[in-house]
Amino acid sequence: MFTKILIANRGEIACRVAATARRLGIKTVAVYSEADAQARHVAACDEAILIGPAAARDSYLRADRILAAARASGAQAIHPGYGFLSENDAFAEACAAAGIVFIGPPASAIRAMGSKSAAKTLMEKAGVPLVPGYHGADQDGALLRRAADAIGYPVLIKASAGGGGKGMRIVETSGEFDAALASCQREAINSFGDDSVLVEKYLTRPRHIEIQVFADSHGECVYLFERDCSVQRRHQKVLEEAPAPGMSHERRRAMGEAAVAAARAVGYVGAGTVEFIANQDGSFYFMEMNTRLQVEHPVTEMITGTDLVEWQLRVACGEPLPCRQQDLSMSGHAIEARVYAENPDKGFLPAIGTLHYFCQPPALEFCTPARPLTAAAVAAEAAVATRPVVRIDSGVAQGDAISPYYDPMIAKLIVWAPTRDQACVAMVAALAQVEIAGLATNVAFLKRLVGSAPFRAADLDTGLIERHRDALLPAPCPASRHALALAAASILAAELRQAVGNSDPWADVGGWRMNSRLTRTLRFDDEVGARAASIAYSGDHWTFTLDGKSDDMLLVAAEGQRLALRLGHETVHGNAVRVGEMVHVFVDGEHAQLHWQDPMAHAGELEEEGGRLTAPMPGKIVALLVEQGASVQKGAPLLIMEAMKMEHTICAPHDGVVAELMYAVGDQVADGAQLIVFALGATPAAA
Ligand code: ADP
Ligand code: ADP
Ligand code: MG
Numbered sequence: 001m002f003t004k005i006l007i008a009n010r011g012e013i014a015c016r017v018a019a020t021a022r023r024l025g026i027k028t029v030a031v032y033s034e035a036d037a038q039a040r041h042v043a044a045c046d047e048a049i050l051i052g053p054a055a056a057r058d059s060y061l062r063a064d065r066i067l068a069a070a071r072a073s074g075a076q077a078i079h080p081g082y083g084f085l086s087e088n089d090a091f092a093e094a095c096a097a098a099g100i101v102f103i104g105p106p107a108s109a110i111r112a113m114g115s116k117s118a119a120k121t122l123m124e125k126a127g128v129p130l131v132p133g134y135h136g137a138d139q140d141g142a143l144l145r146r147a148a149d150a151i152g153y154p155v156l157i158k159a160s161a162g163g164g165g166k167g168m169r170i171v172e173t174s175g176e177f178d179a180a181l182a183s184c185q186r187e188a189i190n191s192f193g194d195d196s197v198l199v200e201k202y203l204t205r206p207r208h209i210e211i212q213v214f215a216d217s218h219g220e221c222v223y224l225f226e227r228d229c230s231v232q233r234r235h236q237k238v239l240e241e242a243p244a245p246g247m248s249h250e251r252r253r254a255m256g257e258a259a260v261a262a263a264r265a266v267g268y269v270g271a272g273t274v275e276f277i278a279n280q281d282g283s284f285y286f287m288e289m290n291t292r293l294q295v296e297h298p299v300t301e302m303i304t305g306t307d308l309v310e311w312q313l314r315v316a317c318g319e320p321l322p323c324r325q326q327d328l329s330m331s332g333h334a335i336e337a338r339v340y341a342e343n344p345d346k347g348f349l350p351a352i353g354t355l356h357y358f359c360q361p362p363a364l365e366f367c368t369p370a371r372p373l374t375a376a377a378v379a380a381e382a383a384v385a386t387r388p389v390v391r392i393d394s395g396v397a398q399g400d401a402i403s404p405y406y407d408p409m410i411a412k413l414i415v416w417a418p419t420r421d422q423a424c425v426a427m428v429a430a431l432a433q434v435e436i437a438g439l440a441t442n443v444a445f446l447k448r449l450v451g452s453a454p455f456r457a458a459d460l461d462t463g464l465i466e467r468h469r470d471a472l473l474p475a476p477c478p479a480s481r482h483a484l485a486l487a488a489a490s491i492l493a494a495e496l497r498q499a500v501g502n503s504d505p506w507a508d509v510g511g512w513r514m515n516s517r518l519t520r521t522l523r524f525d526d527e528v529g530a531r532a533a534s535i536a537y538s539g540d541h542w543t544f545t546l547d548g549k550s551d552d553m554l555l556v557a558a559e560g561q562r563l564a565l566r567l568g569h570e571t572v573h574g575n576a577v578r579v580g581e582m583v584h585v586f587v588d589g590e591h592a593q594l595h596w597q598d599p600m601a602h603a604g605e606l607e608e609e610g611g612r613l614t615a616p617m618p619g620k621i622v623a624l625l626v627e628q629g630a631s632v633q634k635g636a637p638l639l640i641m642e643a644m645k646m647e648h649t650i651c652a653p654h655d656g657v658v659a660e661l662m663y664a665v666g667d668q669v670a671d672g673a674q675l676i677v678f679a680l681g682a683t684p685a686a687a
Pocket of ligand 2: 156164165201202203208288608
């Protein structure tokens with residue numbers, strides 16, 4: 001076995017490869033870009049080498065720098081993960097030339113499957129069924145249109161070099177063909193540097209079913225059953241599961257054997273995936289082969305009890321496959337959900353930002369060594385085969401950024417349970433525990449999707465999301481009463497904590513100016529409109545009022561962002577996270593995003609031109625802390641106002657001079673009234 005490998009990737013796949021290597025006692029070398037110096041994958045490896053600036057073409061796609069890093073660190077092999085250089089035959093060749101093992105198939109197999117057109121020609125010869133279509137070398141426009149006419153509409157034009165859902169056009173009629181072809185070719189040349197296309201029959205309501213294959217260098221090749229990846233948006237996978245619902249033994253064997261034939265036809269070695277498009281009647285056709293590990297490989301690991309990265313490492317150093325076809329079996333059902341930084345309501349547009357808060361369900365931690373990695377292993381070890389298992393593969397931690405440079409995937413949530421129904425329930429429960437604040441995500445969308453009737457009924461096809469768009473992407477609804485109660489309580493808890501020092505705020509509530517009955521109104525904007533929640537307190541007794549309904553409120557516990565409230569007869573548990581002026585409340589599976597109209601947030605912000613300091617809200621002046629003409633430093637307390645039953649200190653926004661005090665103690669001031677004329681620098685404004 002290798003003693004040291006280099007991982008030529010980042011994010012969750014780099015962390016995942018490192019975890020297996022560690023378990024096998026193999027040292028790991030990370031490579032990273034300038035944007036990733038603090039990344040989790042760097043920490044997950046034993047060594048790390050900087051390979052260039054953030055842009056992938058200057059770092060993770062620089063074969064020369066990665067090979068130099070491998071040589072410098074003495075790594076015997078390179079694991080390419082997926083994306084980046086994983087399907088680059090020239091890189092596989094360069095590794096071989098440098099005497100370093102490329103953990104993947106031979107360059108010739110990558111090349112053979114690299115063009116969808118050439119791959120289809122090969123598959124035709126190997127007797128693998130193809131979608132009716134044209135995949136010839138002649139790219140004459142009129143010829144392509146005649147081919148489309150002969151196939152019958154709708155047809156799909158695909159970039160031969162395409163991938164990642166790019167370079168595809170659906171054409172409904174012959175008249176639209178030429179324009180669609182031109183636009184597909186444009187995208188193909190821009191994205192892949194190659195404008196050759198193929199034309200296929202466009203299947204309506206198809207399923208995407210793919211077969212995991214594995215071959216060793218001794219001529220053995222097996223299939224590890226199927227994954228159903230039909231639930232897609234923009235021709236890209238969102239949910240993947242194994243096994244495929246409704247798959248019969250006979251069809252599984254037929255598809256498995258077709259996939260093995262495809263792999264054998266190109267002299268395949270290592271992990272690969274043969275993607276098929278299947279009709280509802282079960283007929284299936286070869287679509288493409290991905291000559292690498294696939295993002296969704298964990299669902300296969302979960303049902304087969306294998307570690308596919310371990311298999312890759314063993315096969316790459318010349319060992320035979322760990323088992324034969326007849327030794328492989330499946331148990332239970334696994335589902336993977338891809339948690340993306342994206343906006344489902346804006347056409348699933350990727351989002352960027354900082355993960356200010358990232359809380360995950362308790363799970364089998366992939367990066368912890370010496371813990372079993374698969375559901376079957378857990379089941380065998382703890383005899384808990386009846387209990388769902390959650391696995392999270394993620395390459396980011398709280399505080400990290402999702403940058404515009406790389407894939408916007410935040411994490412993969414994978415659940416395993418004895419049955420599909422149980423796995424669906426477990427996935428919804430697991431997603432309800434994924435709490436992210438700081439950027440847009442698809443978590444709420446995924447929860448609705450996994451819980452939706454068509455998904456629960458396994459009524460799968462690639463159009464599922466589009467067809468059920470209205471139900472899956474409902475208009476935003478007002479934040480719940482529980483959410484607003486938690487938001488209000490969290491704000492008051494933070495203020496009390498500040499007011500009484502860092503001790504338990506709730507113990508001290510009575511002692512903190514709580515001798516009279518006070519009411520505080522907190523204004524928020526939720527995703528629909530303005531909300532006002534008020535809390536009245538006298539002694540240690542609180543009353544919460546929202547939308548005209550009042551309840552006794554008692555804060556039972558406040559620990560960091562975790563709160564427990566008694567609200568009338570209910571106990572409400574949730575997390576409230578402040579990010580700037582936003583309060584994110586996670587309660588009852590809801591993620592309420594509340595913009596708090598903090599009256600103090602802009603207090604003390606100097607309006608530069610006028611040198612005015614204004615009242616943040618209507619109130620009464622209770623103390624003047626400086627005299628007219630005084631020179632003060634930035635942050636110095638100037639006066640105290642009482643407003644909304646609280647005291648607020650107005651501080652100097654800059655170093656400067658108090659040119660004029662406009663009010664005296666006891667005066668009532670209106671919202672926005674100028675309190676102080678404040679001059680920058682040391683010269684009094686009057687001078
Ligand atoms: P496909 O949809 O092409 O069958 P997958 O769904 O397995 O393949 O992966 C989608 C693509 O996303 C991969 O081809 C890869 O280019 C890209 N990708 C996903 N995660 C990463 C990552 N962490 N680093 C680089 N590329 C990634
Ligand atoms: P990529 O390289 O981008 O993964 P694929 O050829 O694998 O491209 O196709 C991606 C997706 O496009 C499939 O999963 C499927 O949803 C859809 N698709 C591809 N070919 C067809 C077809 N002939 N008919 C209908 N849908 C198709
Ligand atoms: Mg594909």
